[in-house]
Amino acid sequence: MKASRLVAPLVLLVVAIYLVATAPEALAASSKTERSLTTRSLFMVLANENDIARSLYTEEIVGPGKKIGLAFSEDWADPAVLAGPLPAVFLRCCAEIISKKSSIKLRLASDYPIELRNQLVGTELKRFQEMKDRGVPVFYVNEDAKRQVAMFPDIAVSMACVACHNSHEHSAKSDWALNDVMGATTWSWPTERISHKEALKIVNDFRGAVRTVYSSFVDKIRGVKGMPGIGLGWPADCISLPDPDQFLAECVKRASGKTLNILMADESWK
Numbered sequence: 498m499k500a501s502r503l504v505a506p507l508v509l510l511v512v513a514i515y516l517v518a519t520a521p522e523a524l525a526a527s528s529k530t531e532r533s534l535t536t537r538s539l540f541m542v543l544a545n546e547n548d549i550a551r552s553l554y555t556e557e558i559v560g561p562g563k564k565i566g567l568a569f570s571e572d573w574a575d576p577a578v579l580a581g582p583l584p585a586v587f588l589r590c591c592a593e594i595i596s597k598k599s600s601i602k603l604r605l606a607s608d609y610p611i612e613l614r615n616q617l618v619g620t621e622l623k624r625f626q627e628m629k630d631r632g633v634p635v636f637y638v639n640e641d642a643k644r645q646v647a648m649f650p651d652i653a654v655s656m657a658c659v660a661c662h663n664s665h666e667h668s669a670k671s672d673w674a675l676n677d678v679m680g681a682t683t684w685s686w687p688t689e690r691i692s693h694k695e696a697l698k699i700v701n702d703f704r705g706a707v708r709t710v711y712s713s714f715v716d717k718i719r720g721v722k723g724m725p726g727i728g729l730g731w732p733a734d735c736i737s738l739p740d741p742d743q744f745l746a747e748c749v750k751r752a753s754g755k756t757l758n759i760l761m762a763d764e765s766w767k
């Protein structure tokens with residue numbers, strides 16, 4: 498009886514000593530080998546974040562915005578032009594911002610572009626055909642540039658895409674139809690893996706870029722006579738536009754579920 502009473506505290510003591518002795522070592526080991534993500538997962542997250550921001554902007558700002566008297570133009574950045582960026586230009590502005598913060602690159606291009614600089618050529622064009630034939634994003638390595646690349650289809654999700662491209666004077670094609678693959682968004686990064694910390698920073702940089710570009714648009718019309726108010730609602734609800742925080746919050750709300758699922762499915766956790 499006496500002996501068994503002694504055994505339990507003794508076992509606890511041994512376990513406690515073992516934990517104290519081994520824990521710092523285990524912690525040190527795990528912090529030395531920082532976890533990394535496959536670059537492919539980062540590309541999938543970014544494609545999701547970009548799809549959400551682009552369709553939110555196209556469908557809930559550009560579409561209804563036009564009905565309440567807003568203009569959207571290629572030369573929106575000109576101080577004399579009272580307009581917002583076109584969806585493709587919105588994306589290009591975001592691409593410029595994030596490329597200054599890390600080595601990530603984003604490009605929107607097509608086999609039949611409006612702008613010549615957006616023309617797909619060479620290997621890019623070959624991969625684009627492959628992506629269209631297989632109906633899935635393609636991932637490859639650009640050996641010359643030594644970069645990992647991911648190409649995602651850019652689809653005519655609304656008649657606004659079709660109508661504007663078909664009627665644009667510089668368009669290389671005038672018979673686009675709904676759901677056509679109008680082009681591709683291409684992401685690239687130098688290495689096959691990326692630390693979790695750096696990957697999350699890039700996602701955060703992209704969200705920040707979306708807020709910055711949207712913010713420069715609303716700053717142009719804030720307080721201008723005859724223009725919608727800012728921060729009172731969405732164009733579809735009333736004569737107003739969401740402010741930059743409301744716009745970004747909606748992007749984050751719509752994108753986060755899928756972003757988290759992609760991150761959790763990454764092989765680095767297995």
Ligand code: HEC
Pocket residue numbers: 555569571583584585586589605606607609610611612613615651652653654655657658659661662665679680681
């Ligand atoms: C109001 C007109 C307009 C709308 C709406 C529009 N685009 Fe564009 N799009 C343009 C212009 C102009 C460019 C060229 C912009 C640039 O690169 O300076 C462009 C560029 C592009 C490009 C790059 C290749 C090219 O043509 O230069 C793709 C791909 C594209 N748009 C797809 C779409 C999709 C998909 C939608 C709908 C979600 C859409 N666009 C909505 C006018 C429009």
